[in-house]
């Protein structure tokens with residue numbers, strides 16, 4: 001990380017630099033916590049900085065300190081110099097990216113395995129649990145003080161992307177970062193409640209549907225379900241619930257959106273690399289969590305994907 005921070009330090013030499021920070025579409029707690037932590041620090045250093053989130057369910061993020069930095073419309077008359085993109089594997093994962101990135105210097109901070117190094121500066125660590133953990137390391141490298149507000153945002157980011165410190169992306173360094181953030185004021189019980197025990201009745205209805213539609217292959221240890229259009233946050237919850245099933249070593253969730261586009265979320269609890277599998281259909285992600293987006297007819301796509309999965313698993 002050291003040589004990457006040299007470039008960042010260069011940019012921070014000009015005190016007039018203005019920053020717009022954003023994340024991928026359907027922002028999650030890793031993206032938003034990371035963006036807010038950076039915004040707090042850059043503001044503190046005297047840089048005009050705003051966070052732009054186009055389609056976030058803002059109420060989910062209500063408990064995060066300084067969420068007032070968040071703009072849901074592109075801030076008017078804000079002539080920023082640097083576009084900072086956190087937690088996105090490619091600039092195309094950011095909504096309105098062509099407009100946002102035009103004539104701007106891009107800083108890309110991310111942990112996705114398929115990150116395309118789309119920035120002028122790329123702080124990309126593919127084996128790190130979360131963008132939050134990378135930003136934590138960045139704070140340490142830059143010798144920036146971690147205040148309570150920053151600690152809460154970063155802990156939230158890490159806690160979310162590690163499924164409360166239980167996924168395979170967790171390392172000893174993740175716990176060291178978390179321990180330090182707790183020392184600095186992040187409260188694990190409060191944050192876990194806000195992220196994981198804050199479900200809506202709407203989600204429960206979606207869960208009911210997902211369970212009704214659940215198909216289980218006990219022999220090949222995969223399960224899949226189908227839902228109508230469903231927010232990223234709700235899909236995440238559905239996947240989390242389904243993965244608790246013993247037979248569910250590989251999990252697929254098919255979703256149909258209004259434009260007739262099919263989104264597929266994939267998760268793996270074993271060695272099966274879902275990013276590799278997703279790439280067969282033009283998707284991508286991590287070994288353990290990936291996504292596919294295809295146009296077409298739902299039943300046909302489902303059949304094709306499941307047939308291919310059967311073939312891959314019986315190779």
Ligand SMILES: [Mn+2]
Nearest residue numbers: 030087131161
């Ligand atoms: Mn992430």
